[in-house]
Amino acid sequence: MVSDDRAISLSRPFRVLIVGGSYSGLSAALTLLDLCNGRLARFNYTADAKPPNNQIPIHITLVDERDGFSLASESFASKTWIQFADIPALQSSNIQLIRGSVNSVNPREKIAHILDLKSNHAREEQYDFLIAGSGLRRAFPTVPQSLLKEQFLAEAKAHQRNIQNAREGVVVVGGGAVGVEVAAELKILEPWQKVTLVHSRDQLLSAEPLPDDFKERVCAVLREVGVEIILGQRVIATTASTTEGDRQIWQLTLADQTRVKAGHVINAVSKSVPTTSYLPQEAMDTEGYVPIRSSLQFPEGIPNADHHFAVGDIATWAAIKRCGGAMHMGYYAANNVHQLILSESLNVKPDFLHLADAPPVIGLALGDNAVSYTSADRTQHGKHLLELMFGDDMGHSICWNYMRLSEPCKA
Numbered sequence: 001m002v003s004d005d006r007a008i009s010l011s012r013p014f015r016v017l018i019v020g021g022s023y024s025g026l027s028a029a030l031t032l033l034d035l036c037n038g039r040l041a042r043f044n045y046t047a048d049a050k051p052p053n054n055q056i057p058i059h060i061t062l063v064d065e066r067d068g069f070s071l072a073s074e075s076f077a078s079k080t081w082i083q084f085a086d087i088p089a090l091q092s093s094n095i096q097l098i099r100g101s102v103n104s105v106n107p108r109e110k111i112a113h114i115l116d117l118k119s120n121h122a123r124e125e126q127y128d129f130l131i132a133g134s135g136l137r138r139a140f141p142t143v144p145q146s147l148l149k150e151q152f153l154a155e156a157k158a159h160q161r162n163i164q165n166a167r168e169g170v171v172v173v174g175g176g177a178v179g180v181e182v183a184a185e186l187k188i189l190e191p192w193q194k195v196t197l198v199h200s201r202d203q204l205l206s207a208e209p210l211p212d213d214f215k216e217r218v219c220a221v222l223r224e225v226g227v228e229i230i231l232g233q234r235v236i237a238t239t240a241s242t243t244e245g246d247r248q249i250w251q252l253t254l255a256d257q258t259r260v261k262a263g264h265v266i267n268a269v270s271k272s273v274p275t276t277s278y279l280p281q282e283a284m285d286t287e288g289y290v291p292i293r294s295s296l297q298f299p300e301g302i303p304n305a306d307h308h309f310a311v312g313d314i315a316t317w318a319a320i321k322r323c324g325g326a327m328h329m330g331y332y333a334a335n336n337v338h339q340l341i342l343s344e345s346l347n348v349k350p351d352f353l354h355l356a357d358a359p360p361v362i363g364l365a366l367g368d369n370a371v372s373y374t375s376a377d378r379t380q381h382g383k384h385l386l387e388l389m390f391g392d393d394m395g396h397s398i399c400w401n402y403m404r405l406s407e408p409c410k411a
């Protein structure tokens with residue numbers, strides 16, 4: 001990599017360990033590759049920005065339990081699951097891809113213990129900087145659970161079969177952001193299917209810090225795309241009532257004792273849990289999120305906190321977790337790692353990027369429509385927004401192109 005006279009000579013490359021190869025981890029890896037090769041970071045849109053003066057030897061280890069990058073969507077992921085080995089931007093001698101699970105991290109020693117899922121062997125990885133971007137653990141079936149593309153395709157097929165065979169309709173329990181998108185997605189998958197969304201509160205998205213008119217618009221659009229909505233009813237029991245051949249029929253009992261039959265039930269209620277069990281307890285809050293500083297560094301007091309970063313959904317920052325926020329955090333964290341590398345190599349003061357406050361922003365794809373909210377534009381909706389925010393694949397191509405994943409890595 002380091003070939004011209006801008007190259008900083010070091011006894012060994014800086015080692016950066018990235019946990020998680022999704023939106024936040026990938027944007028961190030790509031930013032580091034750009035900057036350490038003396039290029040402007042691909043996410044830097046500052047008008048007068050200049051590329052770094054130096055090239056720096058770097059070795060990035062990117063660990064993910066999955067074998068590829070994909071959307072958090074059971075219905076679309078079959079089209080969008082791309083194995084890491086097939087992502088041109090990652091094919092670099094500066095990146096080592098490990099399919100593995102990070103089991104523990106010792107920040108004092110800067111060592112991670114990883115279970116290599118290919119060989120099933122434990123390994124130790126020494127690092128100079130850690131960027132943790134391992135996201136949230138979400139329950140099946142709202143999010144694909146498979147770790148391998150092949151397994152996933154089978155999982156997606158089974159999911160689709162369950163939807164198709166559900167003659168008594170599909171009930172989605174939980175009207176949060178995931179539940180409403182899942183319900184609408186089912187109407188795209190099988191437009192003829194009866195889809196019912198049951199939510200315990202009187203308003204959808206009741207836990208989100210969003211205005212009432214946004215929540216009401218989401219409800220109206222969902223009804224327009226054909227989703228039946230039951231509000232203000234908690235599901236108190238779900239029992240398998242009868243079986244027809246290999247088909248199970250479910251009966252849901254609501255708080256007012258109403259019974260709802262379903263051929264398939266999707267639970268979108270269970271809370272997402274941060275996947276941070278590999279980090280020391282002191283680095284997390286009581287719910288397992290990492291209370292980062294605005295530089296994305298771990299909270300002070302953790303050994304070597306300045307060399308540890310958390311990005312994406314596991315970090316406490318934005319009230320609403322989004323892909324865009326995750327990519328933004330990956331970029332900022334990697335920029336700040338690069339600044340620390342320059343500082344340690346050239347004895348200069350690091351010039352960090354700091355996260356600004358993140359007011360609630362959301363965009364929901366609801367069938368052939370979309371509803372969005374930003375503090376500037378307030379609530380908006382319409383089919384044109386769907387195309388603008390999600391394209392025709394739930395935003396996969398937009399994120400893919402934004403990260404420039406098709407561009408072969410330049411040395």
Ligand SMILES: Cc1cc2nc3c(=O)[nH]c(=O)nc-3n(C[C@H](O)[C@H](O)[C@H](O)COP(=O)(O)OP(=O)(O)OC[C@H]3O[C@@H](n4cnc5c(N)ncnc54)[C@H](O)[C@@H]3O)c2cc1C
Pocket residue numbers: 019020021022023024025063064065066072073100101102103133134135136138142143178181275278311312313314321322323324326363364365
């Ligand atoms: C159903 C659904 C719909 C959504 N819709 C939208 C939307 O429309 N717009 C939007 O902006 N956002 C949406 N989101 C949120 C968005 O998906 C997240 O904000 C985003 O994925 C966060 O990215 P991340 O990189 O932090 O983590 P993730 O995307 O969760 O990725 C984490 C990665 O880390 C890996 N990993 C986890 N633990 C370990 C470990 N111990 N060792 C190694 N690897 C590990 C995982 O395999 C995974 O690849 C949606 C989420 C869901 C569930």
